[in-house]
Amino acid sequence: MKSALPPKRLLLGLVVAALCTTGCGNTPAKSDAKAASNKPASQEYNPMLWPTLKSPFDHKQTAAINAKVAKLVSQMTLEQKVGQMTQAEIGFVTAEDVKKYHLGSVLEGGGSYLDGDKFASVDAWLAKLDAFYEAATDTSDGGLAIPLIWGTDSVHGHNKVIGATIFPHNVGLGATNNPELVRKIGEVTAIETMVLGKDWTFAPEISVTRNDRWGRTYEGYSEDAALVAKLGKAAVEGLQGSVKDGTFMDGTRLLATAKHYIGDGGTVDGVDRADNLATEQELIDIHAPGYFTAIESGVLSIMASHSSWQGTRMHGHQYLLTDVLKDRLGFDGFVIGDWNSHALVPGCKPDNCPASVMAGMDMFMVPEHWKSFIENTVQQVRDGVIPEARIDDAVTRILRSKYRAGIMDAPKPSARKLAGNKALFGAPEHLELARQAVRESAVLIKNNNKALPVNPGSNVLVVGSAADDIGRQSGGWTISWQGTGTTNADFPNGQSIWQGIQSHVKAAGGKVELKPKGDYSQKPDVAIMVFGEKPYAEWQGDIKTLAWQPGDHSDALLMEKLKADGIKVISVFISGRPLWLNREINASDAFIAAWLPGSQGAALADLMFSDKTGKAAYDFTGTLPLSWPKYADQYEVNVGNADYDPLFPFGYGLSYAKPGKPVPTLNADAGNALDGLVMNTPLFKGRARDPWQLFVEAEGEQVLYQSSLINGKTITLSEADQETQGDAVDVKWQGNGWGQVSLRTKDVPVKFSGHVENNSIIAFDIYRLSKAEKPVYLQLGDTSKSHKIDITMKVNAAPINEWNRLSVDVxxxxxxxLDMDYVTEALSFITDGELNIRLANIQVEPEMADKAAFRCR
Incomplete structure (x- = not known):
């Protein structure tokens, strides 16, 4: 692996000097219980390479808290201790469970809502949190009154709840290079989250993105470690407050989580949850600085990564979790796991992982199987597999953070300082802050012949599929986990990019119309093209090429047509990462990288239009937080690399004040970059993939599944897990009539004849929870007819409660x-009897016909 930083920044002494305070060199206290090493015997590690950090907390206050914690831990039963180490998901836990099992935390998963209702009110949320608080503090059964903490993913505002202020994702905030702005956004996010009584967010993401194919690229601030460290510090202090200025956990702040420890942005090929092969020094220099500043800012929790380092899963990495993080760096908060990620540790399952406990994990995110996790862990302590001292260490860390956060002395959620103050939700000053963030995050890539700013009195045509779509401009982790299934109505305080353009032009007396496909009756003076990526989250956003629309080019064709008509083209590109789209940049007179601006996308128009004097009210100040690729296969183009050769470098950004040189015509030939890319065609993986949609059909009704529960009379369909969060669906036929789950196209038929020629199969993973009582069919259809295949025998022959892969030759x-040039129904599962199965990973796989479960050759 090549060094990703200049030689002068590889000097550990400079890193330490830049990121440590005067306390560097002080030896932190060792962990209360140290696990046996989980590193490979042949692997040589050196904790002395890592700096020692200074805690921001007063020693006397910490000693007083530690005394309280020690007294409390001494009174707890083993069951109560393990309960504190366990975090259950809201869909799988009740208030009575919290009381009975002494749970330390509850979370709402990325794809879940309060009681399945994404429109749940502030009052409904507070009532639920109050019930859980009262259960946790109920001592009638002899338990101890230990409030739980409620975890949520407020990663760009309180983005899970309708009406909240949605800020740009971190990649956009990286483009602002404005730590004070990031701090204020953290503060507002804390305020709006606490209106609902919640007290813990899984943010900020301080990953350093090294391969832009990674599906979480937009969750990180930058490829540059120094910028990530600076903005990560600001985010932590915004969310939690600052110990130095007295705002720390002052009733308007909540627990923050630095994530994902460590190196998740540097995995091989940018594959989420894969292996990072960096040397230890590279890990320190590139991926660790954000954790140094977070720890010295007093971050109360750190989330372990799904990924691995040098072959060892982070949730089982004793060296990095205990030897480095806790002992060397001196972090005395608690380590929280990610969604069932301990199950990825060899020999572990979701409900059984002593290796992860021993490695240094303190709280386990066990969404569904938490009851058996508690039972197994308690038994492992009694059997001597896990020393109780390790349990005591974990609980001590959790309780210490609860005391520091004020949770132990706080009233019930509805009685807290900000709870129920609905005026704070999407408050005008919060929306204005979001608009400021949008303006500061946009990067002007090209502005040839001073195409911008646009005279608002012009005849303006707005084109492109993303122009009037607030969900699209907000990206993943917005209302739903993947950011899918939303409409503009889900953003009552939001404004689309189109609405901003419309407002400016109408105010100036110009003419403006929205025509997504570019058709017009009167030739406009200028066309503003708004296009880009559709929402995705984490692993579902992993891609194999940076080339934009490699097999389609519909966006480029539209822009080239407009340009050929003599129309000036302004492009606004919505994305979570830089992509290779030289053809589209060539077709643009001006090109703006808007990233994922959030609910206030209208603010982009503030930058694009002039006043009556021809001067824009706001200038562009955003600069590239990620280097822009020159080639379609330039996946790792990071500042400081020995072979650094980007199209536009890190820190690049034009402005009206500093227009720079015109961008010349770019090479739009991908060359051999796309050759040899063997890509299966995904149909469904956690969600239906374009152009397909997943429907539940029964009794003449058709309901679209959009990452939410469908509870019908004939079929119930809900999110489920296979390898990770939400990558499957659970389907239950009630046995009271015919019903089917179908993947259908949204509009035009799809050509499948190429799949026939490529000897392709349609394959899927199935997890049988019950026996099929009546025939089960697979069905595929064209525009006029369909054909079904009986798969009952194969379904019932599959082991119960185990995943099995089935396939059929196309x-x-x-x-x-069937006419395979006009397929409208890619796959349906049909029965009229009782059946409960889970489905995952449906895709077309070439050259596999001879291995299909159902063959026709």
Missing amino acids: LCFEKAG
């Missing part, structure tokens, strides 16, 4: 007479 459907 040729089977052509032989049945």
Whole structure:
């Protein structure tokens, strides 16, 4: 692996000097219980390479808290201790469970809502949190009154709840290079989250993104460690407050979580949850600085990564979790796991992982199987597999953070300082802060011939599929986990980019119309093209090429048509990462990288239009937080690399004040970059993939599944897990009539004849929870007819409660007479009897026909 930083920044002494305070060199206290090493015997590590950090907390106050914690821990039963180490998901836990099992935390998963209602009110949330608080502090059964903490993913505002202020994602905030702005955004996010009584967010993401194919690229601030460290510090102090200025956990702040420890932004090929092969020194210099500043800012929790370092899963990495993080760096908060990620540790399952406990994990995110996790862990302590001292260490860390956060002395959620203050939700000053963030995050890539700013009195045509779509401009982790299934109505305080343009032009007396496909009756003076990525989150956003629309080019074709008509083209590109779109940049007179601006996308128009004097009210100040690729296969183009050769470098950004040189015509030939890319065609993986949609159909009704529960009379469909959070669906036929789950196109038919020629199969993973009482069919259809195949025998032969992969040769459907050039139904599962299965990973796989479970050749 090549060094990703200049030689002068590889000097550990400079890193330490820049990121440590005067306390560097002080030896922190060792962990209360140190696990046996989980590193490979042949691996040589050196904790002395890492700096020692200074805690911001007063020693006397910490000693007083430690005394309280020690007294409390001494009174707890083993069951109560393990309960504190356990975090259950709201869909799988009740208030009575909290009381009975002494749970330390509850979370709402990325794809879940309060009682399945995404429109749940502030009052409903507070009532639920009050019930859980009262259960946790109920001592009638002899337990101890230890309030739980409620975890949520407020990662760009309180983005899970309708009406909240949605800020740009971190990649956009990286483009602002404005720590004070990031601090204020953290503060507002804390305020709006606490209106609902919640007290813990899984933010900020301080990953350093090194490969832009990674699906979480937009969750990190930058490829540059120094910028990540600076903005990560600001985010932590915004969310939690600052110990130095007395705002720390002052009733308007909540617990922050630095994540994902460590190196998740540097995995091989940018694959989420994969392996980071960096040397230890590279890990320190590139991926660790954000944790140094977070720890010295007093971050109360750190989340372990799904990924691995040098072959060892982070949730089982004793060296990095205990030897480095806790002992060397001196972090005395608690380490929280990610969604069932301990199950990825060899020999572990979601409800059984002593190796992860021993490695140094303190609180386990066990969404569904938390009861058996508690039972197994308690038994492992009694059997001597896990020393109780390790349990005591974990609980001590959790309780210490609860005391520091004021949770132990806080009233019930509805009685807290900000709770129920609905005027704070999407408050005008919060929205204005979001608009400021949008303006500061946009990066002007090209502005040839001073195409910008636009005279608002012009005839303006707005085109592109993303122009009037607030969910699209907000990206993943917005209302739903993947950011899908939203409409503009889900953003009552939001404004689309189109609305901003419309407002400016109408105010100036110009003419403006929205025509997404570019059709117009009167030739406009200028066309503003708004396009880009559709929402995605984490692993579902992993891609194999940076080339934009490699097999389509519909956006480029539209822009080239407008340009050929003599129309000036201004492009606004919505994305969570830089992509290779030289053809589209060539077709643009001006090109803006808008990232994922959030609910206040209208603020982009503030930058694009002039006043009557021809001067814009706001200038562009955003600069690239990630280097822009020159080639379609330039996946790792990071500042400081020995072979650094970007199209536009880190820190690049034009402005009206400093227009720079015109961008010349770029090479739009991908060359051999796309050759050899063997890509299966995904149909469904956690969600339906374009152009497909997942429907539940029964009794003449058709309901679209959009990452939410469908509770019908005939079929119930809900989110489920296979390898990770939300990558499957659970389907239950009630046995009271015919019903099917179908992948159908949204509009035009899809050509499948190429799949026949490529000897392709449609494959899927199935997890059988019950026996099929009546025939089960697979069905594929064209525009006029369909064909089904009986799969009952294969379904019932599959082991119960285990995943099994089935497949069918695509040729089977052509032989049945279907027109494979016009497929509208990719796959349906049909029965009229009782059946409960889970489905995942549905895709077309080439050159696999000879291995299909159902063959026709």
